[in-house]
Amino acid sequence: MTTPQAPPAAPSHIDYLSERQGIWPWLLTTDHKRIGLLYTASITGFFFIGGFFALLMRLHLLEPKGALFGLETYNKLFTMHGIIMVWFFLIPSIPGTLGNFLIPMMIGAKDLAFPKLNLASWYVFMTGGIVTLYSMLRGGVDTGWTFYVPFSTTYSTAYVAGAAIGIFIAGFSSIMTGLNFIVTIHRMRAPGMTWFRMPIFLWSMYATSLVLVLATPVLAITLLMVIFERLFRVGIFDPSLGGDPVLFQHMFWFYSHPAVYIMILPAMAVISEIIPTFSRKPIFGYTAVAYSSLGIAVVGFLVWGHHMFVAGLSVYSAMAFSFLSYLVAIPSAIKVFNWTATMVKGSVSWDTPMLYAIGFLGLFTIGGMTGLFLAALGIDVHVTDTYFVVAHFHYIMVGGAVMGYLGGVHYWWPKISGKMYPEGLARLSALIVFIGFNLTFFPQFILGYLGMPRRYAAYPDEFQFLHVLSTAGATILGVGYILPLCYLIWSWKYGKPAGRNPWRATGLEWQTSSPPPSHNFEVTPVCTHPAYDFEGMKEELELA
Amino acid sequence: MAEPIVRKRTYWIVYVVLLALTLLTVLLGYLHMGEFNMVVAIAIATIQASLIAGFFMHALYEAPLVRVVTVGGVIWFLIMMTLTLTDYHTRGWLPFPGK
Numbered sequence: 001m002t003t004p005q006a007p008p009a010a011p012s013h014i015d016y017l018s019e020r021q022g023i024w025p026w027l028l029t030t031d032h033k034r035i036g037l038l039y040t041a042s043i044t045g046f047f048f049i050g051g052f053f054a055l056l057m058r059l060h061l062l063e064p065k066g067a068l069f070g071l072e073t074y075n076k077l078f079t080m081h082g083i084i085m086v087w088f089f090l091i092p093s094i095p096g097t098l099g100n101f102l103i104p105m106m107i108g109a110k111d112l113a114f115p116k117l118n119l120a121s122w123y124v125f126m127t128g129g130i131v132t133l134y135s136m137l138r139g140g141v142d143t144g145w146t147f148y149v150p151f152s153t154t155y156s157t158a159y160v161a162g163a164a165i166g167i168f169i170a171g172f173s174s175i176m177t178g179l180n181f182i183v184t185i186h187r188m189r190a191p192g193m194t195w196f197r198m199p200i201f202l203w204s205m206y207a208t209s210l211v212l213v214l215a216t217p218v219l220a221i222t223l224l225m226v227i228f229e230r231l232f233r234v235g236i237f238d239p240s241l242g243g244d245p246v247l248f249q250h251m252f253w254f255y256s257h258p259a260v261y262i263m264i265l266p267a268m269a270v271i272s273e274i275i276p277t278f279s280r281k282p283i284f285g286y287t288a289v290a291y292s293s294l295g296i297a298v299v300g301f302l303v304w305g306h307h308m309f310v311a312g313l314s315v316y317s318a319m320a321f322s323f324l325s326y327l328v329a330i331p332s333a334i335k336v337f338n339w340t341a342t343m344v345k346g347s348v349s350w351d352t353p354m355l356y357a358i359g360f361l362g363l364f365t366i367g368g369m370t371g372l373f374l375a376a377l378g379i380d381v382h383v384t385d386t387y388f389v390v391a392h393f394h395y396i397m398v399g400g401a402v403m404g405y406l407g408g409v410h411y412w413w414p415k416i417s418g419k420m421y422p423e424g425l426a427r428l429s430a431l432i433v434f435i436g437f438n439l440t441f442f443p444q445f446i447l448g449y450l451g452m453p454r455r456y457a458a459y460p461d462e463f464q465f466l467h468v469l470s471t472a473g474a475t476i477l478g479v480g481y482i483l484p485l486c487y488l489i490w491s492w493k494y495g496k497p498a499g500r501n502p503w504r505a506t507g508l509e510w511q512t513s514s515p516p517p518s519h520n521f522e523v524t525p526v527c528t529h530p531a532y533d534f535e536g537m538k539e540e541l542e543l544a
Numbered sequence: 545m546a547e548p549i550v551r552k553r554t555y556w557i558v559y560v561v562l563l564a565l566t567l568l569t570v571l572l573g574y575l576h577m578g579e580f581n582m583v584v585a586i587a588i589a590t591i592q593a594s595l596i597a598g599f600f601m602h603a604l605y606e607a608p609l610v611r612v613v614t615v616g617g618v619i620w621f622l623i624m625m626t627l628t629l630t631d632y633h634t635r636g637w638l639p640f641p642g643k
Contacts, residue, residue: 186609214620250628301623305631315638317631 015515030115036101050084058471074457075142082145094266105509108190108525113183121176128170135162149237153229164223178212192527204269207293219255253304261300267404278354279346282532295331325375352426356407363399388448418515419495433480439473504541548605
C-alpha cells in the first residue's frame with residue numbers, strides 16, 4: 001500500500017539542491033547532503049564498472065573451457081571485480097551516501113562535525129579510485145582482491161603496486177569518514193537527543209565508524225609492506241628474505257574480516273529504520289539491537305583466523321578462531337529475531353523499501369547461516385576456496401549490503417530528491433533483484449559443495465548446468481540494478497512531489513522539508529520522543 | 545577545548561628520559577639475555593611510546609573520552625598481536641609437520 005501523502009511543505013528557505021548551481025558549488029561544497037550525492041554518483045559509477053567485470057566473468061563461464069578469455073585475463077577480471085566492488089563500492093556505499101546525508105539530520109544538526117574533512121574524504125576517495133582504475137587500464141592486476149603473498153610480492157607481473165597504492169589512498173577516506181561520524185554523534189546531537197533516543201541507524205553507523213577507524217590503518221600498513229617487499233625486496237613476508245607469508249594473511253584479515261561488518265552494519269542500520277516504519281511499530285528490543293551493533297563491531301575483530309584454516313594456521317589457534325567465529329553469530333541473530341518480532345502484529349505495508357528489507361532478512365540469514373558452516377573446522381576444510389565461499393559472501397555482501405543500500409535509497413529518495421519514484425516499477429525491480437540474485441548465487445552453493453574451486457576459468461562438463469543457471473541469474477540481476485537507476489533519474493525530474501514525510505516516519509530527518517534546506521532545519525529541533533514512538537507522535541504524523 | 549598549558553621544562557625532561565631510554569636499549573643489546581633481549585627492548589619501547597603519546601601528543605591532558613579512544617587503539621593493537629601469536633606460539637604442539 002502507499003501511505004497517504006501530505007501536500008508538499010512550502011519551504012521558506014531554498015533547498016540544498018537549488019541553492020548555488022553550477023559545477024564549482026558542487027565540487028567545493030561542504031554541505032554533507034551534497035557530498036553524500038557526490039559519493040552516490042561516484043560509487044554508482046564504480047558499481048557498474050565492477051558489475052561489468054562480473055558479467056564478463058559469468059559470460060566466460062557459460063562454457064566449460066571458457067567462452068571468451070585467456071586464463072590471465074580471467075584472473076584479472078575477478079581481481080578487478082573484487083577490488084572495485086569491495087573498496088570502491090561496498091565499503092563507502094551506505095556510509096558515504098546515506099550516512100553522510102542522514103547522520104546530521106537524524107541528530108538534528110546542521111552538518112557533520114568537520115565539513116571540510118568530509119569533502120576532503122571524497123577527494124581522497126576519488127584519487128584512490130582513479131589511481132586504481134589507471135592501474136587497471138595499464139594492464140590490470142591478477143592477484144585476487146586479497147593480494148596474497150608471495151604471488152603479489154614476488155611472482156605477479158601485473159600492476160600490483162599501483163592498485164595497492166590506490167587502495168591505500170582510499171583507506172584514508174574511510175578513516176576520515178569514520179572519525180567525522182564518531183565526533184558528530186558524540187558532540188552534535190540536538191537537545192533531547194540522548195544516546196537511547198537515537199534511531200538505531202545511528203548506533204549502527206557509530207559501530208561502523210569504530211571499525212573503520214580501528215581496522216583501516218592495519219590494511220594501509222599491510223599494503224605498504226607488500227609494496228615495499230615487491231619493489232625493494234624488504235623481507236617481511238617472503239621466507240627467503242626472512243619473512244613469513246602467513247603473517248600477511250593475519251594482517252590482511254585483521255582488516256578484511258571487520259571490513260565485512262563495515263559493509264553489513266550500515267545495511268543493518270537501514271533495515272532498522274525501514275522495518276519499524278512499514279510495520280508502524282517501535283523496533284522490538286531497542287537496547288538489544290543498539291548494543292548488538294557494538295557487539296558485532298567488537299567481536300568482528302576476533303574472528304579473522306577462520307579465513308586461514310587451511311593456510312598453515314596452528315590447530316589450537318584454529319580452534320580458538322572457530323569458537324570466536326560462532327560467537328559473532330549471536331549479535332547478528334539478535335538483530336534478525338528482533339526485526340522479525342517488530343513485524344509481528346504490526347500494520348505491515350509492502351512498499352518498495354519494505355520489500356528490500358524483507359529480501360535482506362532472508363538473504364542475510366542464508367549468508368549468515370552458511371558463515372557458520374565455514375566457521376566449523378571440518379566443513380571449512382571441505383569447502384575452502386570453492387564456490388561455496390563465493391556464494392556465502394555474496395549472500396552477505398550483495399544479498400545483505402546491496403539490498404540494504406537499495407532499500408535505503410528508495411526509503412530516503414523522497415527526502416533526498418523531494419520526489420516520489422514510480423512505486424509499481426520499483427516493486428517490480430525489487431522482485432527482479434531478488435529472483436536474479438538467488439538464481440545467480442544459490443547454484444554456486446551447490447557448485448562449491450560439489451568441489452568447484454573459485455577463481456578457475458574452466459571446469460568439468462558436469463558443472464555446466466549450474467554455471468549456466470548462475471549466468472542467467474546474473475543477467476536478470478543486471479536488469480534489476482539498471483531499472484532503479486533509470487526510474488530514479490526519471491523521478492528526479494518528473495516524479496510527484498514527495499512532501500515532508502511520505503512514509504509517516506518518526507525520525508528528525510522527516511520533520512524538515514523535502515529536499516531539506518542547506519542547514520537542514522529552519523530552527524534547531526528538540527527531540528521530545530523516544531525513537532519510533534508512533535503512538536506518542538500519532539497526531540504529528542497524521543498531519544505530516 | 546582550550547589547548548593545555550605544559551611547561552617547557554616538562555618537555556625537556558621527557559626528551560632527556562627518551563634519550564636515556566634509547567641509550568639503555570642500545571647498551572642492553574650488548575648483554576646476552578637470550579629471549580629476554582626482545583622482551584626488554586619491547587618493554588622500553590612501550591614506555592617510550594607511552595611518554596610520547598602522554599606528553600608530546602597531550603593524551604594525558606585531554607578529555608576522558610579522548611583518553612578512552614587512545615587506550616582503545618592500544619587494546620586493539622594488543623588484540624591483533626595476541627591472536628596472531630596464538631598461531632605462532634602453538635605451532636609444533638602436535639606431532640605432525642606444520643601443525
